[in-house]
Structure formats: C-alpha cells, structure tokens
Amino acid sequence: MAYSEKARAAYKELIDGIRNDGLFKEERYIHSEQGIEIKVEFPAGSEPREVLNFCANNYLGLSSHPEVVKAAHEGLDTRGYGMSSVRFICGTQDIHRELESKLTAFLETEDTILFSSCLDANAGLFEAVLNADDVMIADRLVHASVVDGMRLCPAKHDTYKHSNMEHLEKKLQEHQDARYRMIITDGVFSMDGDMAKLDVMCDLADKYDAMVVLDDSHATGFIGKRGKGTHEHCGVLGRIDAITTTLGKALGGASGGCVSGRAELVEMCRQRARPYLFSNTMAPVVVAAANKVLDIITVTTERRDKLEESTKYWREGLESVGFDLKAGDTPIVPVMLYNAKLAQDMSRDLFDEGIYVIGFFFPVVAKGQARIRTQISAAHEREHLDKALEAFTKIGAKYDILGKGKQEIIDTYGL
Amino acid sequence: MAMQDLIIEYIKDEYLEEDDEVGLDTSLITSGIVDSFSMVSLKTFIENKYDISIPDEKAAPEAFDTVRKIIDLVHEFNPDAT
Numbered sequence: 001m002a003y004s005e006k007a008r009a010a011y012k013e014l015i016d017g018i019r020n021d022g023l024f025k026e027e028r029y030i031h032s033e034q035g036i037e038i039k040v041e042f043p044a045g046s047e048p049r050e051v052l053n054f055c056a057n058n059y060l061g062l063s064s065h066p067e068v069v070k071a072a073h074e075g076l077d078t079r080g081y082g083m084s085s086v087r088f089i090c091g092t093q094d095i096h097r098e099l100e101s102k103l104t105a106f107l108e109t110e111d112t113i114l115f116s117s118c119l120d121a122n123a124g125l126f127e128a129v130l131n132a133d134d135v136m137i138a139d140r141l142v143h144a145s146v147v148d149g150m151r152l153c154p155a156k157h158d159t160y161k162h163s164n165m166e167h168l169e170k171k172l173q174e175h176q177d178a179r180y181r182m183i184i185t186d187g188v189f190s191m192d193g194d195m196a197k198l199d200v201m202c203d204l205a206d207k208y209d210a211m212v213v214l215d216d217s218h219a220t221g222f223i224g225k226r227g228k229g230t231h232e233h234c235g236v237l238g239r240i241d242a243i244t245t246t247l248g249k250a251l252g253g254a255s256g257g258c259v260s261g262r263a264e265l266v267e268m269c270r271q272r273a274r275p276y277l278f279s280n281t282m283a284p285v286v287v288a289a290a291n292k293v294l295d296i297i298t299v300t301t302e303r304r305d306k307l308e309e310s311t312k313y314w315r316e317g318l319e320s321v322g323f324d325l326k327a328g329d330t331p332i333v334p335v336m337l338y339n340a341k342l343a344q345d346m347s348r349d350l351f352d353e354g355i356y357v358i359g360f361f362f363p364v365v366a367k368g369q370a371r372i373r374t375q376i377s378a379a380h381e382r383e384h385l386d387k388a389l390e391a392f393t394k395i396g397a398k399y400d401i402l403g404k405g406k407q408e409i410i411d412t413y414g415l
Numbered sequence: 416m417a418m419q420d421l422i423i424e425y426i427k428d429e430y431l432e433e434d435d436e437v438g439l440d441t442s443l444i445t446s447g448i449v450d451s452f453s454m455v456s457l458k459t460f461i462e463n464k465y466d467i468s469i470p471d472e473k474a475a476p477e478a479f480d481t482v483r484k485i486i487d488l489v490h491e492f493n494p495d496a497t
C-alpha cells in the first residue's frame with residue numbers, strides 16, 4: 001500500500017500538533033446566501049442560528065445583490081456554464097475581454113488580464129516580467145500570495161520594514177546595480193487595515209528608477225473618492241506600473257483576479273504567466289456578474305460612500321465605549337486584545353451574542369498583537385451596527401477591558 | 416567590531432524597532448522577529464561580510480534562529496572569521 005500506516009500516523013501526529021498549538025482551522029457552515037444576516041451552523045452538527053456577519057470581505061455588499069445575481073443568470077443563459085479550455089485555445093469569450101476593458105477604465109491603467117484568482121495573478125506576474133538580473137523589494141507584510149509569487153520568480157528578493165519608507169529608500173540604494181528594481185506592496189494591509197504610502201513610494205520609484213506593483217485586493221471598489229483603490233486615495237493614478245486585485249472581495253465576491261497596468265507588462269503575462277497559460281480562467285457566469293458589478297460602481301459611488309460613513313460610525317462607537325482600536329480609516333477595524341486566548345474567548349462570546357467575528361493571533365499576526373478583526377460592509381445598516389456595538393460593550397465589560405489601554409490589558413491577561 | 420556585535424547591530428537595524436533588544440540567544444525565527452520571507456537580507460549580509468556562500472540546504476530558518484547559531488554557521492564556512 002502506497003499510503004502506509006507509517007505515513008498515516010505521521011500525518012495524524014502533525015495534525016494533532018496543529019490542534020495542540022491552537023492553530024486548527026475549522027469551517028463554519030453558512031446556510032444562507034452571503035450577507036449581513038446569515039444563518040451559521042457552528043459547531044458542526046448544531047442547529048443553524050442567525051448571526052450578524054462582521055468578518056466578510058463583502059465591502060460593497062454586492063455578494064448577493066439582486067442585480068448582480070440577475071446578471072449572473074443572464075450570463076449563464078447566454079454564455080453557458082463552462083469553457084473547457086484555457087484562454088488562448090478556445091477559452092475566451094467577448095465578455096472576458098469586456099471585463100478586462102472595464103477594469104482598465106475603472107483602475108485608470110493601460111490594459112488588464114484576468115486570472116481565476118488574485119492568488120494566481122500574484123503567482124503569474126513576477127515570473128512573467130522579471131529575471132535573475134532584477135530585484136523585487138517588498139513590504140514585510142505583503143499577502144502570502146505575493147510572497148509565493150515572488151518565490152516562483154528567479155529575480156533576487158529583499159524586504160523592507162512595514163511601511164518604512166526610509167528603509168525602502170536604503171534598499172533601493174543598495175540595489176542600484178540590478179537591471180530592474182520592483183517595489184511591491186499591498187494597498188490596504190488586511191490584518192491592520194492600514195494603507196501603503198504610495199505617494200512617497202512613487203517618488204522614491206522615480207528617484208531610484210524602480211517599478212511599483214500594488215496588490216489592491218482590500219481596496220478596489222471602495223478606497224478613494226471614486227472607489228478606484230489606494231492609488232486614487234494617494235493621488236498616484238497612472239503612476240502604478242501593475243496592480244493586482246481580486247474579484248473575490250468587494251467586487252461581487254465570487255472569484256477571479258487580474259493584473260492591470262502597463263500594456264507591455266500585461267502582454268508579458270498573456271505570453272508567459274503560467275496560471276494564465278495552464279489553467280482555465282473565470283467562468284462565464286462569474287464574468288457576466290462581474291461586468292455588472294463594474295457597471296454599478298462606475299455609475300455611482302453611493303455604496304462606497306455609505307461604507308465610509310458606516311466605518312466612521314463603527315469606529316467612533318467602539319472608541320466611545322472604550323475599546324483599543326488600530327488607527328486607520330479603512331473598513332478593516334481591528335479591536336486590539338494582545339492576548340491570543342482573550343481574542344478567542346471574546347470572539348466565541350460575541351458569536352453567542354449573535355455577532356460573527358474572528359480572533360486573529362500569532363502566527364497570522366505578530367506575537368502579542370492578538371485582535372478581533374471587524375470588517376464593515378455597505379450592506380450593514382445602522383441597526384446592525386448598533387446591535388453589534390451593544391454586544392461588544394457587553395462582552396468588553398465582561399472581560400473588564402473597556403477604557404483600558406494596551407499595557408493595562410497586557411497586565412491583566414498577559415501576552 | 417566583533418562578529419557578535421556586528422550581527423546584533425545588523426539585526427537591530429534591519430528587523431527591530433528602536434526600543435527592541437536582542438541578545439546572543441534571543442530566538443529570532445521562532446519568536447517571529449525574522450520570518451523566512453525577510454531572512455534573505457540577513458543571509459546576504461553574512462555572506463558578503465564574511466566572504467562565504469551558504470548553500471540552501473544549510474540555510475534553513477532554524478540555522479539562523481539565534482545570533483549564537485549564526486556565528487557557528489559562519490565559522491563552519493570560514494573558521495578564521497572574527
């Protein structure tokens with residue numbers, strides 16, 4: 001038998017180890033469409049219960065929007081279910097190219113290529129455009145899929161301290177002998193909700209002759225006055241050389257991703273990016289719905305405006321009852337607890353109160369930085385926010401952390 | 416500067432914020448101060464400084480976990496380094 005008892009025992013031991021380290025991930029089954037009021041079965045086997053969702057990346061509330069669902073139905077009716085081919089053989093429909101054009105216009109870039117996910121976009125891009133004479137210089141907190149994409153690329157890689165532009169400048173100076181320098185960052189960092197300093201970064205890129213690549217997965221559709229992303233917010237539209245982003249979060253949330261940027265970089269991806277060449281792209285039904293999403297967010301900023309207001313209301317509400325928040329102004333609002341067990345206990349109690357949030361701790365975030373990450377959506381109504389504030393206040397009081405700062409929480413609960 | 420001080424200075428500069436301290440036996444990797452993604456610059460620094468080339472199989476994160484281990488690693492490839 002190829003899968004020996006020895007192998008089985010070894011894997012079991014590994015899995016037990018993950019469990020013992022408190023890192024075991026469990027799925028919670030949702031018995032409804034994605035949204036704010038959802039029905040969740042947790043723990044597995046229990047009766048599903050209604051909770052308010054505060055942990056989805058459904059920033060614009062479009063995941064189950066009737067117009068988007070309708071567009072998906074129409075896509076299914078007119079373009080069928082599957083393509084049974086990669087893009088360059090017979091896997092490209094008119095609606096794929098239409099979506100690429102819409103993304104190009106929305107992001108104000110030169111061209112766009114779709115991938116089946118942003119993870120795939122990140123896996124494909126670097127290897128397609130760089131070689132061993134080049135260097136990639138990334139923020140230390142970039143998303144795991146960016147790290148993996150860099151690992152697939154033969155160019156040298158280096159990192160700079162999170163959002164530390166002096167350190168980045170030093171690294172750019174150190175790597176002046178490379179053929180190309182590429183600065184790589186997330187637009188909005190998913191754990192802290194802070195934004196990259198793209199304005200400074202673009203100036204450094206000009207000064208030291210570097211390209212800038214941005215993963216804007218947690219920003220596309222709602223950051224910036226017209227929701228174009230972090231590059232709009234920072235006033236550097238047209239100065240980012242390649243943006244990777246996802247359709248799996250704000251933009252309908254089904255799946256899909258893209259590289260959008262300089263025409264030649266996008267063309268190199270079409271010729272060389274392995275996830276594009278060797279794997280099917282987004283299914284027609286998803287593309288049709290995504291086209292509708294782009295239409296919606298292009299004609300009105302209503303949803304991102306509401307998201308901005310709700311985020312402000314939520315932050316102010318949590319602050320006024322005395323929670324310690326990570327500063328910022330994105331819809332990712334981390335409630336800092338520092339202690340991993342406290343984050344787990346509080347998120348479980350909040351779930352019992354009907355509020356669905358998740359605690360994050362090492363190794364997902366740095367040691368001693370445990371938190372509950374809350375995420376606001378344009379689909380949250382005031383009553384949802386008020387109900388959640390009430391629950392947070394109750395549970396915060398139970399653990400006696402309201403009005404307490406970092407040191408006081410650590411003094412009580414340890415790190 | 417002695418190897419130990421030089422390496423500690425580099426680690427402070429490269430990975431830590433101002434008030435953080437690191438000693439000979441502070442664990443760097445398992446404590447999360449340095450992760451495998453950002454470890455590359457440390458490896459490059461040591462290779463350039465002590466004129467050695469550490470092959471991948473010897474450059475596992477564990478080999479870089481403390482300043483003491485890093486010094487041992489340097490000596491393995493360059494016994495005369497100080």
Ligand SMILES: Cc1ncc(COP(=O)(O)O)c(C=O)c1O
Pocket residue numbers: 116117118119120143145186190215216217218245246247248255256257
């Ligand atoms: C910054 C960032 N990039 C990429 C991804 C991956 O996106 P996708 O789900 O489209 O693969 C994520 C999703 O978690 C992300 O947060």
